Amino acid sequence: MRTLRELLRNGWFSVGAAILLVLAVLVVLSFFAPDDPTAWRVAPRDLRPSWEHLLGTDSKGQDVFWQMTFAVRNSLAVALLAALISRAIAVTVGLVAGYSGGVVDRGLMFINDALLVLPLFLLLVLLAMLVREQMSILSMAVMFGIVGWAWDARLIRSQILSLREREFTYTAILSGTPVHKLVFREYFPFVLPLLLATLISYMAWVVGMEITLALIGLTDLRIPTLGSVLKWAIDYQAMLLRLWWWVFAPIVASVALFVALYLISVSISDYLDPRARIQRVRAR
Amino acid sequence: MRFIRRYLVPRLLQYVLVTVLGITVVFAIPRLLPGDPVENMVATLQARSANLDPAAVEKMIHTLREMYGLDQGLFQQYLTFWKRLFAGDFGPSLFVFPTPVIQLIGQSLPWTAALLLVTTLLGWTIGNILGGLTGYFPDARVLKILDGAVMLIRPIPYYVFALTLLILFAYLLPVFPLGGGYTVGTKITLTWSSVRDVLRHAFLPALSLTVLLVASTFQTMRLIIRGVTEEDYVRYAKIGAVKEGTIFTKYGMRNAILPQITGLALSLGGIFGGALITEMVFGYPGLGFLLYRAIVNVDYNLLMGITTISIGAITTSILVVDLLYPLFDPRIRFR
Numbered sequence: 001m002r003t004l005r006e007l008l009r010n011g012w013f014s015v016g017a018a019i020l021l022v023l024a025v026l027v028v029l030s031f032f033a034p035d036d037p038t039a040w041r042v043a044p045r046d047l048r049p050s051w052e053h054l055l056g057t058d059s060k061g062q063d064v065f066w067q068m069t070f071a072v073r074n075s076l077a078v079a080l081l082a083a084l085i086s087r088a089i090a091v092t093v094g095l096v097a098g099y100s101g102g103v104v105d106r107g108l109m110f111i112n113d114a115l116l117v118l119p120l121f122l123l124l125v126l127l128a129m130l131v132r133e134q135m136s137i138l139s140m141a142v143m144f145g146i147v148g149w150a151w152d153a154r155l156i157r158s159q160i161l162s163l164r165e166r167e168f169t170y171t172a173i174l175s176g177t178p179v180h181k182l183v184f185r186e187y188f189p190f191v192l193p194l195l196l197a198t199l200i201s202y203m204a205w206v207v208g209m210e211i212t213l214a215l216i217g218l219t220d221l222r223i224p225t226l227g228s229v230l231k232w233a234i235d236y237q238a239m240l241l242r243l244w245w246w247v248f249a250p251i252v253a254s255v256a257l258f259v260a261l262y263l264i265s266v267s268i269s270d271y272l273d274p275r276a277r278i279q280r281v282r283a284r
Numbered sequence: 285m286r287f288i289r290r291y292l293v294p295r296l297l298q299y300v301l302v303t304v305l306g307i308t309v310v311f312a313i314p315r316l317l318p319g320d321p322v323e324n325m326v327a328t329l330q331a332r333s334a335n336l337d338p339a340a341v342e343k344m345i346h347t348l349r350e351m352y353g354l355d356q357g358l359f360q361q362y363l364t365f366w367k368r369l370f371a372g373d374f375g376p377s378l379f380v381f382p383t384p385v386i387q388l389i390g391q392s393l394p395w396t397a398a399l400l401l402v403t404t405l406l407g408w409t410i411g412n413i414l415g416g417l418t419g420y421f422p423d424a425r426v427l428k429i430l431d432g433a434v435m436l437i438r439p440i441p442y443y444v445f446a447l448t449l450l451i452l453f454a455y456l457l458p459v460f461p462l463g464g465g466y467t468v469g470t471k472i473t474l475t476w477s478s479v480r481d482v483l484r485h486a487f488l489p490a491l492s493l494t495v496l497l498v499a500s501t502f503q504t505m506r507l508i509i510r511g512v513t514e515e516d517y518v519r520y521a522k523i524g525a526v527k528e529g530t531i532f533t534k535y536g537m538r539n540a541i542l543p544q545i546t547g548l549a550l551s552l553g554g555i556f557g558g559a560l561i562t563e564m565v566f567g568y569p570g571l572g573f574l575l576y577r578a579i580v581n582v583d584y585n586l587l588m589g590i591t592t593i594s595i596g597a598i599t600t601s602i603l604v605v606d607l608l609y610p611l612f613d614p615r616i617r618f619r
Contacts, residue, residue, distance in 0.1 A: 110298070110301065110302075113298075113302065114301075114302045114305050114306065117302055117550075117598060117599060117602060118302070118305075118306045118309075118595060118598070118599075119554065119557050119591065119594045119595060119598060121557070121560075122557055122575075122587075122590065122591040122594055122595075123306075123309060123310070123313070123591065125575075125579060125587065125591075126310065126313050126587055126588070126591055127313055129328075129579065129582065129584065129587065130313065130314060130317050130324065130328075130584075131317065204439075208441055208442075211441060211443065212442075212443070212560070212561060215443060215561070215564075216560070216564070216576060216579050216580070217579070217580065218579065239451075251444050254441055254444070255439070255440060255441065255444060258439040258440070258441060259439045261439075262438065262439040
């Protein structure tokens with residue numbers, strides 16, 4: 001709670017949090033949507049925004065506002081799920097590699113470095129092209145999660161390497177604490193802030209990746225996401241037909257989401273930076 | 285000699301292993317999925333474009349079967365795969381059958397290389413200088429405004445940024461062409477009007493790439509130099525009344541640029557993957573656009589060719605920078 005209060009003192013963080021709150025309201029609203037988001041022709045087509053259809057309707061006969069609620073929900077769901085999966089792998093790899101060292105460490109770090117260097121986007125496209133029919137929210141999240149852990153695993157590993165030499169490690173080992181307990185109970189709390197700081201920028205990466213894959217037609221376009229709504233609008237030439245509300249809705253929503261995630265991640269890493277913390281303490 | 289044994293050999297070994305791992309993944313992906321890869325490929329291809337000539341499809345299946353060698357064992361397939369790779373043979377393209385993939389890549393590569401080489405070097409240099417200045421003089425009014433502007437530009441998705449430029453400068457204010465690499469119907473020659481035509485077409489894609497690269501380089505550089513200015517040697521130089529300009533260039537920038545060089549290597553290696561989104565939006569005839577056409581037309585061979593070349597380019601450029609690193613950082617010496 002104190003952390004949150006201190007973060008809210010940072011103006012940028014409050015702005016980011018406020019935008020995220022608005023998007024969260026959209027997500028909640030999606031559960032009260034009147035129509036099935038995948039059904040076509042549930043509303044008159046190409047209507048301008050009005051009280052009845054807040055953001056107008058599109059050429060598929062869907063209400064853009066309700067589509068957007070689902071799009072934000074699904075995009076955030078993919079991002080969160082992928083983040084959870086990749087974080088879980090990152091923690092395990094980082095802790096194991098850092099604590100055990102030797103051959104295990106070298107092997108894991110080799111895979112880690114390979115993931116950092118190789119053109120992941122092209123490999124994802126290669127995979128997505130063959131499984132495009134089965135690209136659900138879950139499989140997309142798993143795909144992003146499996147490739148996105150390398151950077152954090154490296155950070156966690158270096159943290160563990162220094163923790164391993166600390167006094168309390170020796171005390172714990174001498175008093176007979178089992179290794180798994182030492183690693184997960186004693187080391188994990190040190191690693192947690194690191195994870196949170198990178199979590200948000202990773203989520204932004206996933207949202208952007210989803211949009212890119214949807215734009216080149218490699219996701220299941222029946223499921224509304226930020227990317228697929230934009231893709232439909234562009235495929236139907238919404239820009240030339242002057243259906244601006246249809247194009248602008250996903251663009252504004254995704255820019256808002258990116259800005260919010262970015263501001264929050266910047267202010268959190270600012271908060272965690274010890275140098276900045278000293279300045280904050282002095283200022284008070 | 286110790287340098288070779290302790291550093292060069294392990295580093296080269298790592299380079300070879302990472303490259304082989306990446307290319308093995310490319311080999312494995314179509315084979316890992318259930319079903320016959322050739323059948324799968326042709327089935328998706330037919331589902332996409334209904335009016336394929338049956339004779340051509342027959343021929344395609346035959347060539348693919350021969351290429352994949354599916355009746356042989358997995359290990360034999362793997363060996364053949366590598367043998368073809370070293371011969372530069374990625375098989376025929378599927379959507380402009382039977383043009384070899386390598387020929388299509390060869391046609392697109394110069395476009396992308398010229399565009400991305402210029403924008404990467406330009407964006408990296410401008411971003412570092414501006415970011416360095418802003419980090420070193422955090423109180424200057426102009427630089428504060430710049431910092432705010434970058435904060436706003438940075439989170440904009442690539443696609444949206446490129447599309448906005450296109451709408452503004454080609455659609456609403458028709459200063460630049462709507463897309464393509466040169467005026468359709470003309471031949472590229474070395475005359476002034478032809479060169480100007482190519483440059484005019486390249487301007488908007490180049491602008492969008494440069495601005496976004498400047499923004500990201502700017503921010504990392506600003507953070508790095510803020511750390512450097514708090515080092516003791518900078519403080520000492522200030523007390524010793526070393527000129528401000530000298531401190532900034534020789535003490536600040538000289539040290540802060542080092543981590544940025546690795547980033548440059550990654551971007552330069554990434555050139556061989558093309559700039560997918562930019563080239564797609566502007567219809568620029570480079571590798572990214574070729575990649576996009578490969579994806580839309582389910583041309584698996586072409587996609588595999590681009591990916592393989594891109595893997596080789598990235599690992600090699602990082603290796604080169606790693607080996608050249610002592611030139612930039614005198615503290616590191618290979619002994």
